[in-house]
Amino acid sequence: MIAYVLRRIVQSVLVMLVVALVSFSLFRFVGDPVATMMGQEASQADREALRDRLGLNDPVIVQFAGYIARAASGDFGISYRLQQPVMELILSRLPATLELALISGTLAFVFGVGLGVYTALNRRGWLSGTIMTVSLVGVSLPTFLIGVLLIWVFAVELQWLPSFGRGETVDVGPWRTGLLTPSGRASIVLPAITLGLYQMTLIMRLVRAEMLEVLRTDYIKFARARGLSDRAVNFGHALKNTLVPVITITGLQLGSIIAFAIITETVFQWPGVGALFINSVQFVDIPVMAAYLMLIALIFVVINLVVDLLYYAVDPRLRLDRAAARH
Amino acid sequence: MTEPLLSVRDLRVEFPNRRGTLTALDGISFDIAPGEVLGMVGESGAGKSLTGAAIIGLLEPPGRIAGGEIRLKGQRIDTLSPEQMRRIRGKRIGMVFQDPLTSLNPLYTVAQQLVETIRTHMPLSEVDARKRAIALLDRVGIPAAARRIDDYPHHFSGGMRQRVVIALALCAEPELVIADEPTTALDVSVQAQIIDLIKEICAERGAAVMLITHDMGVIAETADRVAVLYAGRLAEIGPVRDVILDAAHPYTRGLMGSIPTLTQESDRLVQIPGAMPRLSSIPTGCAFNPRCPEAFDRCRTERPVPLDRPGGRQVACWLAAKESAHG
Ligand SMILES: Nc1ncnc2c1ncn2[C@@H]1O[C@H](COP(=O)(O)OP(=O)(O)OP(=O)(O)O)[C@@H](O)[C@H]1O
Ligand code: SF4
Ligand SMILES: [Mg+2]
Numbered sequence: 001m002i003a004y005v006l007r008r009i010v011q012s013v014l015v016m017l018v019v020a021l022v023s024f025s026l027f028r029f030v031g032d033p034v035a036t037m038m039g040q041e042a043s044q045a046d047r048e049a050l051r052d053r054l055g056l057n058d059p060v061i062v063q064f065a066g067y068i069a070r071a072a073s074g075d076f077g078i079s080y081r082l083q084q085p086v087m088e089l090i091l092s093r094l095p096a097t098l099e100l101a102l103i104s105g106t107l108a109f110v111f112g113v114g115l116g117v118y119t120a121l122n123r124r125g126w127l128s129g130t131i132m133t134v135s136l137v138g139v140s141l142p143t144f145l146i147g148v149l150l151i152w153v154f155a156v157e158l159q160w161l162p163s164f165g166r167g168e169t170v171d172v173g174p175w176r177t178g179l180l181t182p183s184g185r186a187s188i189v190l191p192a193i194t195l196g197l198y199q200m201t202l203i204m205r206l207v208r209a210e211m212l213e214v215l216r217t218d219y220i221k222f223a224r225a226r227g228l229s230d231r232a233v234n235f236g237h238a239l240k241n242t243l244v245p246v247i248t249i250t251g252l253q254l255g256s257i258i259a260f261a262i263i264t265e266t267v268f269q270w271p272g273v274g275a276l277f278i279n280s281v282q283f284v285d286i287p288v289m290a291a292y293l294m295l296i297a298l299i300f301v302v303i304n305l306v307v308d309l310l311y312y313a314v315d316p317r318l319r320l321d322r323a324a325a326r327h
Numbered sequence: 328m329t330e331p332l333l334s335v336r337d338l339r340v341e342f343p344n345r346r347g348t349l350t351a352l353d354g355i356s357f358d359i360a361p362g363e364v365l366g367m368v369g370e371s372g373a374g375k376s377l378t379g380a381a382i383i384g385l386l387e388p389p390g391r392i393a394g395g396e397i398r399l400k401g402q403r404i405d406t407l408s409p410e411q412m413r414r415i416r417g418k419r420i421g422m423v424f425q426d427p428l429t430s431l432n433p434l435y436t437v438a439q440q441l442v443e444t445i446r447t448h449m450p451l452s453e454v455d456a457r458k459r460a461i462a463l464l465d466r467v468g469i470p471a472a473a474r475r476i477d478d479y480p481h482h483f484s485g486g487m488r489q490r491v492v493i494a495l496a497l498c499a500e501p502e503l504v505i506a507d508e509p510t511t512a513l514d515v516s517v518q519a520q521i522i523d524l525i526k527e528i529c530a531e532r533g534a535a536v537m538l539i540t541h542d543m544g545v546i547a548e549t550a551d552r553v554a555v556l557y558a559g560r561l562a563e564i565g566p567v568r569d570v571i572l573d574a575a576h577p578y579t580r581g582l583m584g585s586i587p588t589l590t591q592e593s594d595r596l597v598q599i600p601g602a603m604p605r606l607s608s609i610p611t612g613c614a615f616n617p618r619c620p621e622a623f624d625r626c627r628t629e630r631p632v633p634l635d636r637p638g639g640r641q642v643a644c645w646l647a648a649k650e651s652a653h654g
Contacts, residue, residue, distance in 0.1 A: 218429035224385055225424075226444045226495060227417030236443075237432050244434070316479040317433055 001312075008308055012301045017068070019297035023290040024067045028060075076291035081283040086291045090273055095175050096166055097265070097272030101257045103188055104196030108257075109250055112200040113243075116207025120215065121234060131204075138201040143260065147194040147267035154190060162187045164269040195264040199253045206249055211242045244315050251307035255300040331358035332400060332535050333382065333503055339394035340374075340381050340559075342606075349606045351377050351390070352559045356633065359503065364526065364536040366550030366567065368543060368582060370603050373556040375539045379505045381405070382537075383420050384412040399503070418448040421496035421534075423506040423525070427488035427513070431480035437464070437491050438476040441498060448499035463494040467524060486517035493525060497532065504529055507539045522549055543582060547571055552639075555579050558603055558614040561633065565640030575642040577619050613645065621646050 034047050034056070042050075051057055055066060070076070076086035115135075119128040138146075155163035167183030169176050178184030214220060215238055223233045262274035269275070273292060280288035340352035352374045359365045367375050380386050382397055384404070397405040404415060416422070424430045432440060441460035445451060451459065457476075464472035467490040469483075480488055489509065496504055506525055510518040526549050529536050538550060546553050547567060554564040555578065563576040574580040581599035601618040610616055616626040625645050633643040636651060 218424055218426060219432045221385065222422070222424055222430045222492070222495075223432065225383060225416055225422035226447070227413050227415070227499075228444065228447055229413065232443065232447070237435075240434050241432065315434065316436075317481050 004312065005309065008305055012305050015301050016294075016297060019294060020068055020071060021064065023293045024064055026286050026290045026293070071291075071294060076294075077287040079280075079285055079288050081280065081285040081288070086287045089276065089288065090291055090295060091174070092176070093271060093273045093276045095177060096270060097258060097261050097274060099177065099179060100188060100191055100195060100264070100270060100272060101254065101261055104192040104194075105199070105254045105257050107192060108196035108200035108203055108253070112203025112250075113207050113246070115200075116204040117211060117234075117239060117242075119204070120208045120211035123212070132208075135201045135204055138197050139205075143194060143198060143263045144267050146197055147190070147264060150190045150194055151267075161189050163190070166271055191264050191268040191270055194267065195257060195261060198260075199257060202253065203246065203250055207242060207246055210245055211238060214238045214241045217241075244311065247314065248307050248311055251303055251310070252300075255296075255303045258299055259296050329360060330401060331398075332361045332363075333359040333537075334398040334401075335378075335382070335395070336397075337395035338378070338381060338392065338397065340377055340386065340390060341393040342390050344389070350393075350559065350609075351606055352381065354633075355395070355556075355559075355561050357554050357561065357564055359535045359537060361502070362530070362533050362535055363552065364529070364538060364550045366546035366553040367537060367539045367556065368541065368546060368553060369556035369562075371541075372603055374559040375556055376507050377559075378556070379422070379507050379537065379539060383416055383422055383505060384409075385416075414448075417444060417496075417501070418499045419502050421499075421501035421504045423489075423492055423496045423504065423509045425508040425511050427485055427492050430492050431488060431495075433480055436477050436479055437483075441476070441491075441495060444495055445498050460494070460498070463498055464491070466528065467491070467494045467497075468520075469494075485513050486521065489513060489517075489521050490524065493521075493528065497528060497534070500532060501534055503535045503537065505537045505539070508541065509538075510545075511541070543571075555582065558609055559606065560614055561641070561643060562615070563640070563642045563644075565636075565642075566638060569638055569640060575636065575640065575647045576644045577621050577646065578615050613643075 034050050055063055058066075074087045076090075078084065079086050079089055082089060115131055119131055122128045141149075151163045154161045162183070165187060166178045167185070167187035168181040169178045169184055170180045171177075172180075178188060220233060220238055223237050228237070261270075261272060262278060264270065265272045265274035266278055273295070276288065277292045279285075280292070335358070336356050338352055338355040339350065342349040342351055355374075355378060357365070367378065369375055377386070377390070380390075381392055382404075384407070386392065392405050395405075396403055399415070399419060404412065407415070431437070435443075438457060438460060441463065442453065442456045445456040445459055446453070449456070449459075461473050461476055464476055469475055469487060469490055475482075480491070483491060493509075496506075504525070509525060510521050513521060522545055525536065525538070538546070540546060550567050552565060553567050553570050555562045555570070555576065557578050562578045563570060563574065565575075570579060571583060574583055578599070584599075599618055604610060604614065604617070610627070611630075612628050613619065613622070613626040613631050616622040619626065623645070629645070631643045631645045631648065633641050634648050634651065635641055636647075642648075
């Protein structure tokens with residue numbers, strides 16, 4: 001077990017190093033930071049002095065090591081555009097993105113699993129057919145279109161929900177939350193649905209396929225032959241076996257949700273890191289872009305790691321060392 | 328004669344599909360007395376498993392019982408509601424499937440699966456159910472049962488898993504156990520032990536057994552009576568000794584050629600040239616007539632009716648009818 005965990009952690013660190021290299025190269029290959037910072041009129045000597053001060057004349061490997069050391073301590077430099085520490089900027093925007101991702105991830109999981117199980121158990125029902133057909137639309141419509149449609153129906157026509165922003169927010173320590181005010185909660189509904197719809201459809205189709213597969217297995221037939229109730233067979237035996245692979249995919253989806261939040265945040269003018277990133281791209285604000293890249297990678301890597309360990313905890317077949325110890 | 332434990336009369340199972348209706352079992356009738364071991368043989372696809380599934384109420388849709396009746400101790404069970412039938416499964420009729428590697432849910436310990444099944448059918452506390460489970464495992468020959476009970480199925484070898492499956496099938500004291508090729512998937516070295524175990528443990532509890540197998544040798548050693556199926560119809564049924572020594576149906580005589588001898592191993596019934604017809608193209612008259620070495624005109628036009636013979640035997644063959652009329 002410990003060896004497995006260690007191995008996975010080493011793998012994760014390696015992945016992060018590769019990403020750090022990519023994000024570091026942004027500085028070298030996309031635009032010239034000295035030109036960006038000093039403008040056109042600075043003298044050649046001033047430029048050289050700055051290059052020296054920024055360490056740009058050091059060997060690349062030394063620069064990279066310095067970059068990693070600073071990144072590890074949370075220092076990603078100063079935003080070209082906003083002249084604020086990048087870390088500060090990201091931290092102030094992160095709660096908005098995380099709240100949105102968490103709410104839409106939860107919605108996607110709950111409804112995805114619920115509908116997936118329902119359509120698997122009632123395979124021949126007309127309602128299942130309808131759900132499956134509608135879900136095809138969910139998969140094929142692009143996110144921004146879904147967002148715009150939702151805004152049109154619920155914000156413009158029905159005027160039930162706000163169409164942009166986060167509503168009123170409250171500071172809880174360093175965390176700025178919108179979930180504690182009525183306007184904040186109303187504001188998150190449409191973006192959360194927009195962001196989660198695709199993932200929900202995905203989870204639903206996965207759960208359905210996986211569940212149908214499990215329902216055909218011998219151990220389900222044997223469970224029925226032992227007279228266990230439908231409830232025990234469907235939810236105790238079949239669902240648990242279905243969820244093992246689903247956990248993996250769903251966990252990984254959480255990473256994509258955060259990454260895909262870029263589009264949703266833009267459509268709904270949601271003040272999260274995704275919107276920050278889009279603005280940075282427009283201004284070629286390299287430090288912010290590089291930090292965003294690292295952040296997303298870190299989230300993916302951590303989720304991956306947690307999912308793997310969870311999977312390991314849920315599925316006894318993977319706990320081989322315990323079995324080996326017995327024989 | 329005492330009242331039969333199980334009585335099947337004119338059982339007919341159909342699979343409706345787009346092009347019409349396939350009749351998979353047609354006019355199957357037999358009894359099983361309390362405590363009796365009935366062997367059931369026939370080539371692959373003859374309908375042995377379907378007969379078991381129909382009795383226990385687990386035909387997979389669209390398959391359905393289209394005619395006849397099934398009685399357990401005189402009570403009609405083919406017309407029960409799904410919930411009433413569920414209470415009979417595991418409690419009064421136990422089932423052992425072919426492959427022990429896939430019959431157990433990999434995510435639950437043996438203890439969890441046993442306790443759940445016991446408590447479904449018996450008003451026992453968790454603690455008492457566990458005691459009962461340990462005693463059962465001990466009885467089916469799991470060494471150190473009290474310790475091994477908390478292991479997962481993958482910790483056991485194939486033979487040991489089949490013992491667990493047998494414990495599960497017997498845990499609520501059923502009156503009838505349907506064992507569908509319980510040793511086909513096992514290593515040859517443990518096959519005989521498992522068959523002996525099933526026979527012993529059922530005898531000691533007074534449970535009758537319907538033993539489905541390809542192995543005439545097993546039938547000869549284990550069963551009291553044997554039923555021979557061909558293309559979804561009953562060819563012959565009678566006491567094992569009589570049927571083996573003096574088979575009345577040409578198909579049974581062909582099967583007898585497949586009893587493995589010490590020098591030559593064979594567990595498939597392949598001695599008769601030709602193949603069993605598909606359900607969609609069963610010939611008129613006797614289903615066996617294209618392969619029968621003794622077929623005559625009447626066999627090709629008229630379906631043979633099952634004929635009672637002395638000694639509790641029954642044969643569906645025109646040739647046998649002619650002989651008994653003359654003799
Ligand atoms: N879902 C189904 N749809 C159509 N036909 C089916 C279906 N299930 C089974 N059958 C048919 O019913 C017949 C009997 O099948 P069954 O499984 O009872 O055979 P068996 O005697 O147990 O064979 P084996 O020795 O291979 O286990 C087969 O011809 C099979 O094609
Ligand atoms: S009825 Fe005719 S074809 Fe059928 S088994 Fe008897 S002799 Fe052969
Ligand atoms: Mg079978």
